[in-house]
Amino acid sequence: MxxxxxxxxxxxxxxxxxxxxxxxxxxxxxxxxxxxxxxxxxxxxxxxxxxxxxxxxxxxxxxxxxxxxxxxxEPGASDTDDGGGLTAPMPGKVLQVLVDVGQSVSAGTTLMVLEAMKMEHRIVAANDGTVTAVHFGAGDQVEQGVALLALEES
Amino acid sequence: MVSKVLVANRGEIACRILRACNEAGLSSVAIYAANDATSMFLELADQAVLLEGETIGETYLDQQQILAIAKATGADAIHPGFGFLSERADFARAVGEAGLQWVGPSPEAIEQMGDKMTARITMRAAGVPVIPGEEIEQEEESEALAAIESASHRVGYPLLLKASSGGGGKGMRAVHSPEDLIESAKGARREAIAAFGDGRVYIERLLTGSKHVEIQVLADRHGRTVHLGERECSVQRRHQKVFEEAPCATMTAELREAMGQAAVAAAEAVSYEGAGTVEFLLAPTGEFFFLEMNTRIQVEHPVTELVTGVDLVREQLRIAAGEPMSCGPLMIRGHAIEVRLYAEDAENNFLPAIGPLAVFRPPEGPGVRLDTGVREGDSVTPNYDPMLAKLIVWAPSRTEALQRMRRALDEFVVLGTTTNIRFLRELCDEPEVVTGHTDTTTIDRLWPDGWSPSVPRSIEDAALMSAAVGESAGLHRTRSAVTGTSSGPVSPFATLHRRFP
Structure with a gap:
């Protein structure tokens, strides 16, 4: 098989x-x-x-x-979909969501702030683009590797 | 008299203490936060009482609530373990004032050792060597900075600024040249004020290439203060100990006696009672200097237990009950090594990991001890320290202890949560570790750009095959043997392909 x-x-x-x-x-x-x-x-x-x-x-x-x-x-699944790199680098808690769906952002914009083991981690846009999805809100627990937001490059 | 002990802690160390209570025939009370309701330590206590509240501050650190539970359950002693309230003099005092026995030293001893500048001054007065340096008593910023500047000329570079109320690397700065002094001093003070509400810092010469060697002491109320030899804990990552052993590979009988006597003098200087640890830096020259005293049981206490045959937690309980300690003259036999298993991703800058302990199968066999607070089926959550277990081995010699540790780590299976097991296993093969010539910079020097495992191709192929067979045979659905339904010739196309994007 x-x-x-x-x-x-x-x-x-x-x-x-x-x-x-x-x-x-x-x-x-x-x-x-x-x-x-x-x-x-x-x-x-x-x-x-x-x-x-x-x-x-x-x-x-x-x-x-x-x-x-x-x-x-899974057979047929695309293996390039990594959420544009906007995944949780470690398990933790969402402290702040700084953008809304539909918002245009430029490269370097902080999109979300996570906290894990007393350290803050900023999730930053790698490219200019438009936020197409926000999967978590402030206070949510997230596991390592889950997609936090989706960004469509412009 | 001690007959019922409340254990004001959780996890692995709570299990260790509760087991000692069971063995000593003492009744025990566990306290737990709601998110620990199914944790293993509760099962080892005669009764367990829920702490009201959400945060650690509202639960395991809530002194009034813990004292009320002790009263309600009829406990007559409180064992604080390590961390949490273990080095809080105000709690030790409140326990005594409530008419309960504190399993540990007096609040005065905790205070004298807790303030690092006071401890340095006390130790110097007791004839214990301290790291060359100066205390800075000035609290006001500009006065303190002027005093630091002036002291820096006498101490010399490189130097270390340390917060007097500090610990865990907070409020600490290494300074390598005079230009950086004032900025570093401001930073250390800022951090110290934020973390401890006390900006006082002191200066020490930075002793590079030193070993972290600590001496275990025990003192009872019958006039006996003894040392139980040393532990070496040089292998650290960001001031976090990873690999601990007893005895120290480069120790001599004369040096052990000198350090042991210094540790006993340190304990006697504060009228110490119970189990404590005096930490020293051991310089390559053979000189040793007092670092600090930990006024509690330590994480790495098992290595001392294995080489001396002394049950340190039983001795703590005995001493707290007013009895004389039971151990005889110091005898060190064989070699013990402890490693700390963390739920963390060693390949990804040691980020903490969480997840289920879907498989948790510790090693067994001769000379292997496991101290843990988790079992298969538990989950690792971000709520507490990510230490899963301490794996400790004993063997007749250091070489055999390392061989046994390699074997034990290879047997240790944890699936569902990322751990540092492989990192620890490869650490055991590093030449510095093998020869015992480790110092506090070992990990940073060995892996300056981060660690990644070396995996033999044949093992990787076996793992890929396992996953494919697991998927094909539906092992995740049955977890039992598949029943053969079809059979035929082996396909010549059974293969493995890799694509690298």
Missing amino acids: HHQFRSPDGPIEVTVARQGESWYLGSLEATPMSDGRLRILNDDGTVMFAHLVKVGDVWWVHVQGHTFKLERV
Whole structure:
């Protein structure tokens, strides 16, 4: 089966094939275990165990001391939509929303102020444009990576 | 007499203290804010009482409310843990005036050590070496700036300006040349006034390349004040300790004895009672200087417990009850290392992270201790400190302790919330850490432009495969074994492609 994931290095497409209880990718053979883990056999006979859990669209995977966050991209979804970079850099609280939908802003304008762990973070317009959406209001809690506003470049 | 202890804290340290109460046969009371209603520490107490209020100030810092709960529940002692009210002399005094036993030193000792200038003067008088520098008593700005300017010539550069009421790096400025002095002094005073309502600063020479070495002390009401050897906590990020060990890799028996005696003198100078820590800077020359005394149990106390065999929290409870401490002559055996697991994104400038602890599976096996206040299924919220757990290992030697820590960190699985586990794991491989030649600038020097993990390609492929199999087999829906329905030849097209935009 074919899947696409978003990783820090860009999109990655993975195709795994199934035979019986096991799945194959290149020289790796993975077998689901009764506790939800995967037993992964290398062709040299060594074995690894992967813990995995899906939270929202993200697969969290732990293999041999390394932890990965792999966001699954739904088939057909655009992978360029990152909200124009106007995403929460960290989890926190919206302190102030400084713009309204429809407002024209110039590059460098502060659009929103977030607070997390006693630090303030300003969300700033990277380009001139028009605000097309404001997803949160003052006092809202936001998770890391969520789109806060949308800006259409002019 | 102490029979029922109210623990005025939360999370990991509340769990540590409540377990000690259980072991000592003492009744216990936990207090909690509404957003802690399902936290683990409540389950370790005989009873738990909700604090009214929303903010930390209205809950864990509300002295009157906590005293009222102590009275209502019949508690006869209050253990403050660390942070929150633990170093508040006014609270220690109010606890005593309410007829309750404070598990800690007297309010006078807290005050004398809490004001850093007073502490320096007290320590000098007791013959404890302090960092060369001068106290600036002037409070009015222009007078203070003139005094700082004049003192700077005697102290020399580089120098450090520190707030007398300071802590946690607030009101602190390093000054490398005279041109920057006045601006830095103004900034330090401004920050100190904002944070502590007290703009007094003092000057110290900046000792670069030094180790942070601290001595654990215990003092009881029967005339005994002892030290329990040192902990080294040089590996810090922005004054936040990350990796702590006992003993210090470069310690000698003579230096330990000299520092231990200085720490005992420091404690005796303020008639100290209970557990405390005297922090020193240890210069490359072997000279050591008093930094400050923490008048409470410390986060990193487990490493001392593992190498000395002393249960520090049990001793605190024993001493508070008026009994003599139970520990005999100091014996240091083997090596212990603690690392602090934080919910933070080490790859992204260590920004705090939140999320569910969808999987939380700590390591097990010989020599591994975990002090935590969370378990699988909990959520990490932005409400409190992002420390999830302290992982502590003991082994016969430092080399084996590092090997054990690497093994334990590799076994530690946390999914659903970003943590610094991998950062800690790679820290254990750094040559400075391996040889023990760390100092307080180690992290900044090793990763001046931020940290990112080195991931072997084969492991990354296994992770991608896992996610793809998880998605294909619907493991997120079942979390149990898939039943085979179809089978056939293995596809020759089972592949992996990367696109880099």
